[in-house]
Amino acid sequence: MKRAHPSAHQLKPRNSPAGAYRLLWRWHFYAGVFCLPFVLWLACTGLIYLFKPQIEPLLEQRYAQVAAAPRQLASAQVAAALAAVPGTVLNAYRVPEAPTAAAQVLLGRGSEIVRVYVDPSSLQVLYVVRDNDRFMRVIFYLHGELMLGSAGSMVVELAASWTILLLLTGLYLWWPRGRRIGGVIYPRLRQGGRVFWRDLHAVTAVWVSMLALFLLFSGLPWTKSWGGLLRDARQHWANAHVVQDWTIGSADERAGIAAANTPPDEHATHHGMAGMTATSPGAIDDTALDRILPAVEAEHLATPVLIAPPSLKHAGWTARSDADDRSQRADLSLDPVSGEVTRRIDFAERPWLDRMLGYGVAIHEGVLFPPLNQILSALTALGLITACISAAILWWRRRPSGTLGAPAAHEGARHPTGFIALLVLLGLFLPLLGLSMLTVLVVERLALRRLPAIRRFLGLGTLP
Template structure:
């Protein structure tokens, strides 16, 4: 540890070290969890392609049945289901994927496009990579889990920034900061491993943490409210903020329009044609009717397929989420995404909105999310994300070993900061962090109050923490 001659600098150093300790102690299990689940999710395209390989062995030369026939077959295996979206086959040997909605649920049905036979179906939320997504972002706890992850990410930001301050060279050379002293053993080995890896992955880790915040229930929800100020139109985001927001959007997409004849730009004759019912026989012997004219897909699929959009490409029917037929590229590389407004009666594209036409904030978040998921610039992005995750695991494990080796018996061993005064700059930074990250601000106030009003007045707790 560097000697700091000035008393104010010493006080600042001791206080930063104590905050770094608190942040690390709280974040340790969450950082390990996020790094492990995030590493798996980085390779979602490869993993899903491997899992779906039994359904992507279609005869490339065989003639295809109409998309409406494929959808009817999919609806028949999900009693009470409605068409949520039709996913175009990604290649000549790929099965079509039909997303069938039913309330809050979504079922993915694999259909052989050559004969309309159902190959497989699975509840979307129970598929492996979707479970990893929920484990990573909300600990399988819905909105509450999302807030816990957000709090952990906020403290991880404090941990990284305070760590950079603590390990700054301060005129003593770069050994043990930018490169390890390879001949050292014991405490210095773990210290160098912790510091050097932490310095090298700091900026990458910070970018991952910040780019994940818009998805969080609390922070993302507040960002959405802030965006509404000065806006005369409804704010439409390309991402969800928590489980409840995702389910609300899913319910809207799974709910048919009450009166299709009232859709803008559609005359009464077109409306009556759209509302012609399609009789669907279900696998369990029951039947239902759908108000959506599925034959519109037979006109729309060739039009959208000719555009060669980045897969997966989805065509969705009119619903409460959108009053008309829509097509979109749902690729994880978000800067390549686009949305189409479609005319089901003619099969033509009415309007096209590319990623570049979105608001500046949306584009910035889109780039961040694509990089976060490892899809912005191909496999090098995945590799960079994996290296960052492994670096975070190394920093976490080495930090735990350092603490465990130096901590007193039956005591937590927090770095002492008795009598140290908070410099004005440090107070200002804590306030700024507390305002920008409200959950962090609330928890920091809790820590300060606990230290001043509890630890100082309860000798046993004071002795345990110090």
């Protein structure tokens, strides 16, 4: 009687490289099922936002450009804007960047900003729009919050955290275990079929993975959970007295706008304090703004430059550069009586954490070293889109009927110690990721064990 030969899977030890490979492949697969729709969304919206410097001027050229002519006083331009939008107060005046630039007056109403374009010569109101209704602001919120506020920010943060794990496991699966370079350095596009789509997915993702990881990490300060923890840490450890240069979601932004739209003293309009008139609530003292403007222009701040009146956010008149490249920004404190600059804070004087994040945000938005930064980020977004589409095609072609198509794991295979350590570190550094992994573990152990049909569909079984 012949002795039965053990199967190939039975010959593999519990800690075999093949078993570990399939376990990490399963992590990669499940992360991909959750992340791919969000990666596509973030890549597409991010790709559009990258070209804000080119797109926004084209969209606004009808009302943001005027004929060169002698300008009236800045205070008169603000008065024309306030008259066009009753019930608002001055939030900020944008210093004209060119002789043909229309005046832009930002008016506040509660927690919102209304942007008014005024012809500085004739004082004719050219266009009025809620700031959050501008095309690039809509794209910004679609990208960061899915237009769902704090809940959307949490979802994006969770998806970004799992995408980091997705890329790291993908790098492990791609890592060359032989001497071939086809399918590792370059895709074998002529072979067709599964090899074509596999190489298009893996090689493209590898080439963009490093910058993609940077973009994911540099986007975390904007998120509700991780960004909130970072803000608290900044205030506790950095002992920073300088206001941070980024907001944590739209809720935080609205709170800041509401503070900027509120006078520092509810009786300010009766006492004429800090440039506020005694006759018209919310109207600025023209002798203040008109004296301040030449001093601000003499500082040659990076454009655009915004001059803001006193508010709960800042006790006195201020001016700030709102340049896309945050490393060029500076803040001014101003004396409304003399019109002089009393204090200037440049980017180099900010806390080290603010500077590090400022560089990261500038690279994230493609503005730190244009146009190369913009080109590299656009190629990264296109690479991620390509990797997502090719992954979906690979999955669709290989999925068994009636199941999700997850790769089966070897029976008794164990996760490598290094991978477990990586999961722990990522779970601690990215709390939402850690909580979601624990949730998945609990659900699998307590619920899915009793639901064999769902387990089969999800591919939670193992190879014999």
